[in-house]
Amino acid sequence: MINLELPSSEEKIRGLKIGDEVHIFGTMITARDAAHKYLIEEQPDYIRPYLENSLIYHCGPVVKKSNGAWSFVAAGPTTSIREEPYEGTVIQNYNVRGVIGKGGMGDKTLAALNEHGAVYLHAIGGLASLLAQSVKEVKDVFMLEEFGVPEAMWVIEVEDFPAVVTMDPHKNSIHTKIKSESTEQANRLIHPVV
Amino acid sequence: MATAIDERALEEQVYDLIVRASTDLPEDVVRAMKEARSHEKDGTSAKNVFGMLLQNVDLAREAKTPICQDTGTNIYHVHYPAGTSTLQLRKVIKRATERATKDSILRPNAVDPITGKNSGNNLGTENPFFHFEEWEDDALEIKLMLKGGGCENVSGQYKLPDSSLDAGRDLNGVYKTIIDAVNNAQGLGCAPGIIGAGVGGDRATSHLTAKKQLFRKLDDDNPDAELAKMEKRLYKDLNSLGIGPMGFGGKTTVLGVKLGTAHRVPASYFVSIAYMCWAYRRHSLTLKNGEVIYD
Numbered sequence: 001m002i003n004l005e006l007p008s009s010e011e012k013i014r015g016l017k018i019g020d021e022v023h024i025f026g027t028m029i030t031a032r033d034a035a036h037k038y039l040i041e042e043q044p045d046y047i048r049p050y051l052e053n054s055l056i057y058h059c060g061p062v063v064k065k066s067n068g069a070w071s072f073v074a075a076g077p078t079t080s081i082r083e084e085p086y087e088g089t090v091i092q093n094y095n096v097r098g099v100i101g102k103g104g105m106g107d108k109t110l111a112a113l114n115e116h117g118a119v120y121l122h123a124i125g126g127l128a129s130l131l132a133q134s135v136k137e138v139k140d141v142f143m144l145e146e147f148g149v150p151e152a153m154w155v156i157e158v159e160d161f162p163a164v165v166t167m168d169p170h171k172n173s174i175h176t177k178i179k180s181e182s183t184e185q186a187n188r189l190i191h192p193v194v
Numbered sequence: 195m196a197t198a199i200d201e202r203a204l205e206e207q208v209y210d211l212i213v214r215a216s217t218d219l220p221e222d223v224v225r226a227m228k229e230a231r232s233h234e235k236d237g238t239s240a241k242n243v244f245g246m247l248l249q250n251v252d253l254a255r256e257a258k259t260p261i262c263q264d265t266g267t268n269i270y271h272v273h274y275p276a277g278t279s280t281l282q283l284r285k286v287i288k289r290a291t292e293r294a295t296k297d298s299i300l301r302p303n304a305v306d307p308i309t310g311k312n313s314g315n316n317l318g319t320e321n322p323f324f325h326f327e328e329w330e331d332d333a334l335e336i337k338l339m340l341k342g343g344g345c346e347n348v349s350g351q352y353k354l355p356d357s358s359l360d361a362g363r364d365l366n367g368v369y370k371t372i373i374d375a376v377n378n379a380q381g382l383g384c385a386p387g388i389i390g391a392g393v394g395g396d397r398a399t400s401h402l403t404a405k406k407q408l409f410r411k412l413d414d415d416n417p418d419a420e421l422a423k424m425e426k427r428l429y430k431d432l433n434s435l436g437i438g439p440m441g442f443g444g445k446t447t448v449l450g451v452k453l454g455t456a457h458r459v460p461a462s463y464f465v466s467i468a469y470m471c472w473a474y475r476r477h478s479l480t481l482k483n484g485e486v487i488y489d
Contacts, residue, residue: 019239034310062263062301073298074254074263079344079382102344103382103441124246125344125384125440126262126473129254148312149302150263162246164239164442178443179380182435186377189431190359190370 007053010117024161034151036086051094058101060150070138074128077102088112104175120167134161208290230446240444264342268322333482345471348379354463381441384471395456404468407452
């Protein structure tokens with residue numbers, strides 16, 4: 001088990017490899033579909049400090065507001081591949097050290113991880129109540145009115161947030177390996193040799 | 195003879211149903227997950243994932259918080275006795291939905307596809323989704339499934355014959371499409387998944403048939419012997435793909451396979467595949483003789 005403190009250095013991230021289990025501590029920001037489009041098209045400067053050397057979490061949480069303060073009630077990862085057209089450029093432009101999501105991403109992102117020293121961390125899909133407990137504080141929220149609760153960019157402080165490295169800065173992806181093995185087996189089942 | 199609906203009482207009951215669906219994973223699913231965990235090797239990611247998922251299930255049930263933040267499309271399948279007003283049922287269910295959203299039991303999930311605006315209360319065109327069927331029983335049965343977007347995105351529809359799969363217009367062809375669909379899904383639908391398949395119908399009824407299968411219990415037997423046999427064969431073969439929980443690899447790729455059929459026109463042969471994530475959130479309530487039973 002590796003503790004990953006945010007903000008993180010590029011050197012520390014380059015030391016990670018697929019299969020590593022990490023626990024994340026520090027401040028990160030959620031961003032999903034609408035936010036990625038926004039980061040590319042509008043290039044807002046005010047958001048840079050939240051992304052610099054930190055992580056983007058692909059998550060659309062269930063939230064609660066009591067006594068004027070937001071908290072996360074359920075907060076598992078959402079499918080990452082939808083951000084494939086944007087992610088490499090976002091990592092480069094905002095100096096992000098990686099993303100947390102589920103399902104893995106494609107070749108373009110894998111290349112960006114290698115080039116810029118970033119990592120893909122897989123959180124467990126549907127682990128929403130448990131992961132919400134790792135979110136100790138909601139520090140801020142951006143674009144809430146425009147994007148709605150799931151798509152807004154939530155700045156959160158996490159502690160002991162569990163994830164697995166499934167794509168590393170050395171061009172390795174667990175997803176590619178599993179897919180090629182399962183496809184071999186699927187082909188044996190679909191096209192049996194008679 | 196149908197009795198009049200007590201709107202206030204029913205709204206509370208539907209609210210309870212939504213809370214159960216969002217926070218309490220059904221027993222048959224928990225059993226299947228525990229069983230699957232016992233087949234995975236110690237120290238593997240697959241085993242660890244099951245451990246955490248089951249921990250999350252317990253926590254959600256105790257704390258009454260959503261098992262998954264994507265509380266999905268709210269799918270209602272309702273059986274009602276003669277004389278019941280489905281307009282009234284819609285109204286009551288919508289009120290309960292709005293309240294459950296306000297109480298953070300449901301995430302606001304209804305987005306206008308053109309403006310991108312989230313309605314904020316889970317109400318919108320075809321949201322929640324209702325399927326009503328009158329039956330001869332004098333009971334009212336409301337079944338609810340919360341189906342997340344991740345698993346809906348890997349669901350799909352095939353048209354047979356399909357030459358790339360060597361799949362003809364028969365049950366063996368159906369088998370091939372399901373192997374292909376689950377392989378294409380990898381971990382993206384939050385594996386291990388539950389596969390509901392609709393064979394035949396037109397494009398819409400084929401999908402409806404697939405979704406209906408997901409309301410069955412995991413341990414039930416298909417009344418059609420040939421379909422029952424195919425469900426077992428698919429369960430075994432899909433689990434040989436090695437995709438595993440979350441797509442990390444492992445012995446458990448699906449928790450169940452359920453097949454249903456609908457008559458088709460001679461020209462069409464559709465196979466629709468409804469992939470449900472492991473967070474298989476479905477419960478029902480039955481109102482009979484003034485008594486309510488939750489399942």
